[in-house]
Amino acid sequence: MIKKASWLKKNLYKKNIKIIDASWYLPNVNRNAYKEYKNGHIENALFFDIDRICDKNTHLPHMLPSAKKFEKEISKLGINKKDIIIIYCKEGILSSPRVWWSFYLYGHKEVYVLDGGLKAWKLAGGKLTTKKTIIESANYKCNVIKNKIIDYYKLNIFLKQDNPNLTVIDARPELRFLKIEPEPRKNIGKGNIPKSINYPSTLFDIKGFLKTKTEIKKIFSKIKKNKHIVCTCGSGVAACNIALSLNYIGKKNWSVYDGSWTEWYLNKKNYSL
DSSP, rough: OOOOOOHHHHHHTTTEEEEEEOOOTTTSSSSOHHHOOOOOSSEEEEOOOOOTTTTTTSSSOOOOOOHHEEEEEHHHHTTTSEEEEEEEEESSSSSSHHHHHHHHHHHSSEEEEEHHHHHHHHTTTTEOOOOOOOOOOOOOOOOOOOGGGEOHHHHHHHHHHOOOOOEEEEEHHHHHHSSOOOOOOOOOOSSSOOOHHHHHHHHOOSSBOOOOOOHHHHHHTTTTTTTTTEOSSSSSSSSHHHHHHHHTOOOOOEEEESSSSHHHHHGGGGGOO
């Protein structure tokens, strides 16, 4: 699930390699990921718009689209099921795991995150281009892995039952988790999901690279091996960083709570422990 920039440089022009720019920013950050993509991206890279390729039938931001919509949108990008997908974002590893998780959940076998993102590509001597990527026709088909996503209602039941085999991990920055800093989205208050614990950006080094397997295993060492981990954050993006890290060290007993704190906050009037 991780590829180095050196590997991509060697394999950049292979026909079955599909590169995705999955850059995305929080709504309170004054940056346009698509404009930045057009101003410079890895050659042949496609842009995956997290806020567009999503479920439009909900008030929640960038929720996972249905399998049918995912198939349609990924086919438009010229991606086939047997392609090797390399996903990157501009700022180290931030939003690329979200797109990795989407492909993983829909059964894509060879999908990877570029370790260190676009910064790593530049450090490895990789060049950028403003050329428009030529998209070939494709017919993408999904194969859903259902146990990699959990919804509000199921999580709510597990928490009310005080399920001992469940741990909820929140990937938001510590000050947001502790209700000190405000949420970046309008009308979303401070708080955290009951009984959740906070694992902020400790999974990456200061340069934006994923830590070693040994380091990541140490980070999660306090959680019992047989526990199912529910990955959450503000709106389902950073949660996938935890999912990627768990998958990287060989732990398969995890799922992503797509709605995360945004949905939980909006529904919290119906929740009581």
